[in-house]
Amino acid sequence: MGIVLGPNRYGKAETRVVRVSRAADGTHALTDLNVSVALSGDLVDTHLTGDNANVLPTDTQKNTVYAFAKQHGIASPEAFGLLLARHFTASQETITGARVEIEEYPWNRLGPHSFSREGSLVRTASVRISSSGPASGPASAPAPAPASAPASESASAPAEVFGGLTGLTLLNSTDSEFTGFIVDDYTTLAETSDRILATAVDARWRFSSLPADFNAVFGAARDAMIAAFAGTYSYSLQQTLFAMGKAVLEACPDLAEIRLRLPNKHHFAVDCTPFGLDAAPEVFHADDRPYGLIEGTVLREG
Structure with missing residues (x-):
């Protein structure tokens, strides 16, 4: 051979x-x-x-x-x-x-x-x-x-053109929960009905036709992602990912699809009761790793 x-x-x-x-x-x-x-x-x-x-x-x-x-x-x-x-x-x-x-x-x-x-x-x-x-x-x-x-x-x-962005850091301090997930012998994560949801968006979108107004599409896609993140009550980061991708395609008819990569930037509440303070979750530890990583593609049918 x-x-x-x-x-x-x-x-x-x-x-x-x-x-x-x-x-x-x-x-x-x-x-x-x-x-x-x-x-x-x-x-x-x-x-x-x-x-x-x-x-x-x-x-x-x-x-x-x-x-x-x-x-x-x-x-x-x-x-x-x-x-x-x-x-x-x-x-x-x-x-x-x-x-x-x-x-x-x-x-x-x-x-x-x-x-x-x-x-x-x-x-x-x-x-x-x-x-x-x-x-x-x-x-x-x-x-x-x-x-x-x-x-x-x-x-x-003949050309294939992609646009996108990285490092778009977003955070909602409430209107996010995570419940109803699989529990097995190794599960220690507690369900929560109120959490901080934060991510740094990596997005990549594919143009379906050329020529296109690339700058206008970039601005519209960025704004649509921000608005969808801020305006979506989140039951999971996966749900938020789809809402953001859907908003981009609705705002940008020149795009065929968008691929999103969303790291879950975890914020854990600090227990201040040992210091004689109340238990209200107002102070958090931002943990950089390990982190959940949610990835998905949202595209037009047909």
Whole structure:
């Protein structure tokens, strides 16, 4: 039985690029990204013989990120990822697949040219392009657009685009309970009809059609998740997960599905009765590990 090379890719990971846009009135806009590129294609020779004739250097990929940020600007992480992925697959005959993963670190405006970092929230985007098209799309999609084409152009390489966020920390100090669960020989957890419910949301949503208003979708999805978390009386974090996902799809018709990852950030009431104080649960210990982890996908039927 022989030994062969399996699926492979290569690229430049975590290129940090900060773009400052200067308006005529002296107001600046700041975009802060972390860009990772991975390419695939006719790369067998470089693995088996060391022949690099088909390899676009990772340093070139890094330079392309900087040049495109300068030349095209950054309308959104998704649009910037599409520009890069289409460029790499259209400009290099040996490169037939591109995956671009982007993290955006939001900054809040303090003045015309002053900003503060927006907590732990990170916006995410992922773009995948291959010669056979995305797994969920047709193989007979239009030919790739030239590198100079705008991100919103509909005649483009078949692409699968994901948006999302990480680190959206939410907490309800009441309106949450957990009862009626399985009890076996190893169960020590007591039922509770009133608890703190806290999580740090990781969300990833898939666009069903392009072009799309990526920034508007991000804002609507984030706001829908926050509103659903705050407005849902929770009998379990699983129930809250579905309510949040459903709210996002109702608010964002351009999305096909959303995947949510919700760690249960446990808060345990501290017993203050040994100190001669009453037993009302007003002081809590925030425990970082171990933690419950609830994951699920909410999608449209059909």
